[in-house]
Amino acid sequence: xxxxxxxxxxxxxxxxxxxxxxxxxxxxxxxxxxxxxxxxxxxxxxxxxxxxxxxxxxxxxxxxxxxxxxxxxxxxxxxxxxxxxxxxxxxxxxxxxxxxxxxxxxxxxxxxxxxxxxxxxxxxxxxxxxxxxxxxxxxxxxxxxxxxxxxxxxxxxxxxxxxxxxxxxxxxxxxxxxxxxxxxxxxxxxxxxxxxxxxxxxxxxxxxxxxxxxxxxxxxxxxxxxxxxxxxxxxxxxxxxxxxxxxxxxxxxxxxxxxxxxxxxxxxxxxxxxxxxx
Amino acid sequence: xxxxxxxxxxxxxxxxxxxxxxxxxxxxxxxxxxxxxxxxxxxxxxxxxxxxxxxxxxxxxxxxxxxxxxxxxxxxxxxxxxxxxxxxxxxxxxxxxxxxxxxxxxxxxxxxxxxxxxxxxxxxxxxxxxxxxxxxxxxxxxxxxxxxxxxxxxxxxxxxxxxxxxxxxxxxxxxxxxxxxxxxxxxxxxxxxxxxxxxxxxxxxxxxxxxxxxxxxxxxxxxxxxxxxxxxxxxxxxxxxxxxxxxxxxxxxxxxxxxxxxxxxx
Numbered sequence: 001x002x003x004x005x006x007x008x009x010x011x012x013x014x015x016x017x018x019x020x021x022x023x024x025x026x027x028x029x030x031x032x033x034x035x036x037x038x039x040x041x042x043x044x045x046x047x048x049x050x051x052x053x054x055x056x057x058x059x060x061x062x063x064x065x066x067x068x069x070x071x072x073x074x075x076x077x078x079x080x081x082x083x084x085x086x087x088x089x090x091x092x093x094x095x096x097x098x099x100x101x102x103x104x105x106x107x108x109x110x111x112x113x114x115x116x117x118x119x120x121x122x123x124x125x126x127x128x129x130x131x132x133x134x135x136x137x138x139x140x141x142x143x144x145x146x147x148x149x150x151x152x153x154x155x156x157x158x159x160x161x162x163x164x165x166x167x168x169x170x171x172x173x174x175x176x177x178x179x180x181x182x183x184x185x186x187x188x189x190x191x192x193x194x195x196x197x198x199x200x201x202x203x204x205x206x207x208x209x210x211x212x213x214x215x216x217x218x219x220x221x222x223x224x225x226x227x228x229x230x231x232x233x234x235x236x237x238x239x240x241x242x243x244x245x246x247x248x249x250x251x252x253x254x255x256x257x258x259x260x261x262x263x264x265x266x267x268x269x270x271x272x273x274x275x276x277x278x
Numbered sequence: 279x280x281x282x283x284x285x286x287x288x289x290x291x292x293x294x295x296x297x298x299x300x301x302x303x304x305x306x307x308x309x310x311x312x313x314x315x316x317x318x319x320x321x322x323x324x325x326x327x328x329x330x331x332x333x334x335x336x337x338x339x340x341x342x343x344x345x346x347x348x349x350x351x352x353x354x355x356x357x358x359x360x361x362x363x364x365x366x367x368x369x370x371x372x373x374x375x376x377x378x379x380x381x382x383x384x385x386x387x388x389x390x391x392x393x394x395x396x397x398x399x400x401x402x403x404x405x406x407x408x409x410x411x412x413x414x415x416x417x418x419x420x421x422x423x424x425x426x427x428x429x430x431x432x433x434x435x436x437x438x439x440x441x442x443x444x445x446x447x448x449x450x451x452x453x454x455x456x457x458x459x460x461x462x463x464x465x466x467x468x469x470x471x472x473x474x475x476x477x478x479x480x481x482x483x484x485x486x487x488x489x490x491x492x493x494x495x496x497x498x499x500x501x502x503x504x505x506x507x508x509x510x511x512x513x514x515x516x517x518x519x520x521x522x523x524x525x526x527x528x529x530x531x532x533x534x535x536x537x538x539x540x541x542x543x544x
Contacts, residue, residue: 012375016383019368019427026420027390030401037404083300086293089283094294098301100532105304107528109485111505112521116307119314119322119513126310126324159304175281188289191280217394219488224509234396241400242492254397265392 035258038251048252058236058253065233068147068222069215072154073208076162079155081204084166085196106160114224117153118144121225145227153221158214162207169203170196209268213261233257308525315518322515333519343520346504353415353500354483357422361479362472364423365430370460372431373438384435391428395488398424403492413495421493422483429482430475437471438464473538477531484527 038048052058087095105113120126121143128140143149177199181191197204219234226232231239233253240250283290310324315333317326337343371377372384390398402421403412411417441464449459465472487502494503501520508517 011377012371013377014371015367015375016371019364019387019431020383022364022420022423023387023390023427026402026405027398027424030405031393031397034397034401034404079296079300082293082296085280086297089281090294090297091283094297098297101301101305103532104529105308107481107532108308109502109505109521109524109528111487111502111509112311112524113307115505115509115513115517115521116311118509119518120307120310122513124321156303156307159300170281173281178280179282188280188287196280213392217396219394219396220506234394237396237400238492241403247404250400254400257394258397261392261394 031258034247034251035255036251037247038249038255041248041251048248049256051249052252052256061231061233061236064147064226064230065216068150068154068232069212071151072158072215073212075151075155076158076211077204077208080159080162080166080207081197081200084163084170084203085200087163087167088170102160102163105156110157110220113156114153114221117149117156118224121149121152144225145229147226147230149225150222150230150232153225154215154218157221158211161214162211165207165210166200166203169200173199206268209264213264213268216260217257311518312522312525314515315522317515320515322513322518333515336516337519337523340516343501343504343516346499346501349415349418349498350484350501353418353422354480356415356419357426357483358476358480360419360423361426361430362434362476365427365434365475365479366472368427368431369434369438373435374443384431387431388428390424395425399489399492402489406493412493413498415498417493418490418498418500421489422486425486425489426479426482429478433475433478434468434471437468437474441467470538470541474535477535481528481531485524 039046041048083098087098090098122128123140123142125143127143128137131137132140143152173196178191178195181195186194217234218232219238222230222232223235223238226235234257237250237253237257240246240253280286280289286293313326314322314324316329316331317324318328318330318332319326368387372380372387399421402417402424406412406417411420445467446459446464449463450456454462485502486500487506490500490503491506494500499507501524505517505520508514
């Protein structure tokens with residue numbers, strides 16, 4: 001800012017040009033082109049959107065997508081909140097171990113993790129055999145090729161993305177505020193529900209939005225654990241383009257996914273702005 | 279009270295228990311694959327009836343697995359170099375630039391990270407069909423640079439923001455040209471950021487599935503594509519062996535990153 005040499009260097013925009021050109025050519029133009037095909041193929045008009053909204057097959061895809069994303073978000077919040085809370089305050093020795101496990105899981109190949117759940121959840125898998133051994137079930141449960149499997153696999157993948165932002169927010173809360181609550185006679189439960197959770201809400205909200213948005217567009221886990229009968233939106237886009245070569249439909253479904261994603265992203269930005277303003 | 283671990287009373291044990299169960303939930307499936315990869319049962323019986331290395335032998339005897347791994351490594355290294363180079367230039371512009379709209383540009387650079395990757399994959403697939411880039415190394419590299427670049431930019435701008443530009447100015451005042459100052463003062467100063475960006479970029483390309491499925495051809499596929507196509511047929515323990523090697527690589531790179539962080543704090 002107060003750099004003496006700055007005026008001689010130009011504005012620096014030139015440095016960004018290679019990245020800008022690459023993204024323009026291979027990101028912006030292809031995406032815009034894909035979206036325009038949704039209103040030009042097979043002919044000019046909104047017929048693809050009418051088909052998407054009108055058919056019960058697609059309605060089921062939308063329901064699956066939003067339902068799974070919603071359940072995954074809810075479950076990850078419920079698990080991630082106590083975990084992030086514990087991580088923020090437990091002795092550094094332990095939290096380092098838990099933290100390393102979270103990072104290991106996050107960086108382990110996505111297909112490897114999904115494969116593990118495919119094996120664990122299959123009819124003859126470890127989970128079914130354990131449930132049988134302790135007498136909870138007689139017949140193996142159907143845990144793969146349905147939304148149950150997808151939800152378990154997705155919660156597994158999304159947990160780190162919820163824990164890490166929550167941890168950041170909880171660490172910033174001043175412990176004195178909770179001491180004050182205790183001094184004023186609040187029980188632990190009151191301190192939790194009326195002080196800690198409200199103070200952590202910006203973190204919960206932004207983590208939840210991020211997980212929800214990521215879940216809406218997820219492709220790999222739903223197609224491997226859900227099977228073709230329980231399709232979600234990302235699979236629908238891939239199927240329309242790759243198997244059916246229906247670019248108009250694929251483009252329309254992609255546009256709807258893009259719209260929802262960007263809309264929720266805008267909500268997220270407003271949350272962050274508000275947090276900074278406060 | 280609630281933020282003091284030792285004053286939590288019984289809640290302390292409840293929180294610790296939740297933390298422990300969640301850690302096991304995250305860790306056990308990974309250990310489970312490692313164990314299965316050494317187990318002798320083709321039907322993935324657990325605990326395995328015996329121990330064997332035959333899945334690794336099968337993996338290394340199959341030229342398609344080796345070929346896919348080499349392709350992945352080659353693409354990963356090229357993506358790493360391009361992503362760090364473009365990311366460094368873009369970060370210099372974002373952090374040191376004086377032009378208007380830097381925040382807008384930063385948001386623009388991060389959009390490939392925010393959009394569902396399936397949209398990028400389908401859009402690029404259409405573009406590459408026209409350009410004849412599907413199933414080529416160039417196609418893979420372009421696709422992976424698009425998604426790796428945001429991570430490189432985040433990491434390198436982070437490093438640049440903590441590096442005082444006055445040091446660079448001091449070098450210029452002492453007679454260095456602006457380029458000399460950048461290359462010999464700023465670059466070494468942010469080398470930890472550059473190394474992390476390189477590791478991130480490589481790992482993103484190495485692990486990337488969705489774009490790769492669309493870019494792949496029968497003659498050119500990456501390791502994740504090979505795992506994907508095999509998984510759709512059956513759950514063979516060979517995949518457990520391949521996955522175990524991937525986990526081992528992840529652990530090595532995590533250790534490398536941790537060593538880097540330690541070096542930075544010293």
